[in-house]
Amino acid sequence: MTVGQMLAKEGFAERYKQENPIFLHEFLYPLMQGYDSVMIDADVELGGTDQKFNIAVGRDLQRHFGKKPQFGLLLPILLGTDGSQKMSKSLNNYVGLKEDELSMYSKLEKTPDAIIKEYFELLTNLPLEELPENPRESQKLLALEIVSQFHGKQAAVTAQKTAEDLVKNKGTGATDAVPEYDLSKVEFPAKLFYILSASGLCGSSGDGRRQIQGGAVRLDGEKITDVNITFEQSEQLSGKVLQVGKKKFIKLVKA
Structure with a gap:
């Protein structure tokens, strides 16, 4: 392989012309x-x-070593739930394959209109002509279809009903179907932003702080505004529903 071949990669040539650094590991990786x-x-x-x-690069190397180049089958990049960047856990714009049905449904139900069609094409077997004209109904159908693939039809229907009930009741109703988080995993006294991170409602403690500052966090339907609110013992939280935004909920329990 030559430097010229490496500079043919999209982005490398432009960075080279602009005298922006290209690090050695970026050449070595491919x-x-x-x-x-x-x-x-x-x-x-x-x-x-x-x-x-x-x-x-692999095909070129195969030829160099006297072997038959492999076929390359390229698949579209799946955009994350933000609708703009590649789906990634580090960007917190992902839907985990092992997430419970309610969490999965709640994320997919908020899929941006701009990528709804793409999600249906890549992630379901539904013909596009069968999609509802109403974008909101399309979001619900998408969430129902994908959750059904991983958790079954009945679980998906239950998740849909629970999500709707929770929004109507501002986090205080239908708590039996909400995913639970065991408070015994937390060392008390503990700040709420830490619990938000530990429970998976937020991607990090910093994200938890930002959500509280933005007024997105509720405890049993009551908005929390104090970033440094601290709970001395689990009994203060056990049995309550912790909510971030309109769609993410967990029920705090002590096993």
Whole structure:
């Protein structure tokens, strides 16, 4: 491989012209990934469209070592729930495959209009002509379809009803179906922003702080505005519903 070949990668040439740094590991990564194809005698390599260059490097290396280049099958990049960036846990714009049905439903129900069609195409088997004209109904159908794939139809229907009930009752109703979080995992005294992070309602303690500052956090329907609010013991929280925004809820329990 030559430096010229590496600079052919989208983004590298532009950065080079603008004299922006290109770090050595950025060159080595596609090279090492490509060499994987050589070592395992790959026939087919799957990857997102962002892996096109790396797969092409693998094909070149296969030829260099006298082997038949593998076929590359590229798949569209799945945008995250923010509708703008690649789905990623680090960006907190993801839907986890092992999430409970209510959490999964609540996230998918908020899918931005701009990517609804793409989600239906990539994640369901429903014909696009069957989609509701009303965007809100499309969001609900999308959430129902995907949750059904992972948790079954009945669980998806229950999650839908629970989500609707919780919004209507501002977090104080239908708590039996809300995912539970065991407070024994928390060392008290504890600040609320830490509990938000530990329970998974927020991506980090910093995110928890921001959500409280933004007025998005409620405890049993009551808005929390004190960023540094601290609870001395679990009994103060046990049995209550902790809410972030309109769609994310957990019931705090002590096992």
